[in-house]
Amino acid sequence: MVPSKSNILTDEDLQGTNLQGQNARALRARKLTTIYVYEAPVRLWHWVTVASIVVLVITGYFIGSPPPSLSGEASNHFLMGWIRYLHFSAAWIFAVGFAGRILWTFMGNIYTRELFYLPVWRRDYWKGLLDEILVYAFIKKQGEKTIGHNPLARTALFFCFTLTGLFMIVSGFALYSDGTGIDSWEGKVFGWVMPWLGGNLSTHFLHHWGMWVIILFVMIHVYTVTREDITSRQTLLSAMTNGYRSYKDDHPE
């Protein structure tokens, strides 16, 4: 404990602020060091992607297992038509967002690049990964403070979001070319995918598996960011809403 590094405020510290005269101890007043990590385009992209994933998972599930049959004349309904329309629309939004997010790595801050590669050549990456695993196994008390993602989060994101998302886009466009035709640009650009994955049905199957990978990832993602926001030494939820990450202590290590 280095007292000079403490961020706990006293009554004296509140003098000259809008809180002067209040009891700092009763308020558990603290001074937080805050930095700007997630720029506006990244945050916008995050939440657009969230919305598109929700739509994609629901409609995708119903494309695989359609809802109960409707009765009446076929021309009165367009249920499967709408489900597929929503799926394709959301898929386009997801794909365009993904492309925009890749472009933003060239324009944004260095943390925007964390999603797209793992620094496996760096010793501190492996040390940080082990540290975070130990924290999640309740063996270690606190992880390192990080500005962007911690190494465990970064690894999970890279495999379960970035690579899986890319696979879903590529296999998705290949499947989309079934409808637009083999002479469409989707067919020309992504026509190699289905033979490579073992045929049309196998591509559907793997695309379906990708959905489950993303569902499990979303569950774990929501849990861990909430948990980290409460227990870790930095904030996560507000970082993805207003972009600022706050540190709950100022210890240098």
Place this chain on the structure above:
Amino acid sequence: MAGLETFYDVMRRQGITRRSFIKYCSLTAAALGLGPEFVPQIASAMETKPRLPVLWLHGLECTCCSESFIRSAHPLVKDVVLSMISLDYDDTLMASAGHQAEAILDEVMEKYHGNYILAVEGNPPLNEDGMYCIIGGKPFVEQLKKVASGAKAIISWGSCASYGCVQAARPNPTQATPVHKVILDKPIIKVPGCPPIAEVMTGVITYMLTFDRLPELDRQGRPKMFYSQRIHDKCYRRPHFDAGQYVESFDDEGARKGYCLYKVGCKGPTTYNACSTVRWNDGVSFPIQSGHGCIGCSEDGFWDKGSWYARLQNVGGFGIEASADKVGMVAAGAVGAGLAAHAAITALSRARYKGDDAQ
């Protein structure tokens, strides 16, 4: 190739009238997706071009391709196509047998070297040096390689020659191998299906005769004119698919009303073939019209892609048969339970934490 009769000569010799001949040309043009202006071109080709020597080899197969081919109900084809092409060797259809038949093969190969079409029905098994399929005392793969060496082009009839089909299904004990993985230096046209549609088979040959070139092929080597769209794209039950009206089981009201067979495993949405346009047996019907889903017989490896009665493939390695969704639900449940337990332990360890101020 001089001295060979033209197709027209053969037709006339067989008593086919000029009128029937022109009808045949028109229908062929229509079947190939060509406009009426191509009819004279087809007629002219038939009148002037010599017959094309075709050698038809049989490897590991069930002869369903031949059975389909000889039932081509396209006008005149039953009588004519077998004469149109000079089908010089086809051990199933030819009159000669044994050494006599094999002698014809050698003769044609020599005489028309580089000019004949090799049609392959079935595929060569490669295991045990090809001993699982013996033709004339020698492994079929040797005959295939020999005949292919002088061929102008190769037609892979059916799913066996194109993809391997049932004999190449897991575990494929004979190592049955599709033609394009054995013959690497010749243009190969795949005409998949188990069997392919008769009119598709005769249509491919007619195109090659008429225009003296291979039909335009897709990425997988199938003629685009017959394999560029799915069964689903031209299915007459497609409106029920889009509306959300499905057969839930084969004896329900939906089945009687002819709703979409998607939920009972129809592979129409994943199968490229012309069944829903050309249909079978002189355009009488096709599987979906008869109330059964498409089994996807013209797709690569269709025997190994799960049940014909379910859209989702079963997942191996889980002890019991389970669909991707069942495995996914169990995984989601397990992860959910794991997260809940993790959260509980986190809460307990936090309970001992006195808050930031108490450091």
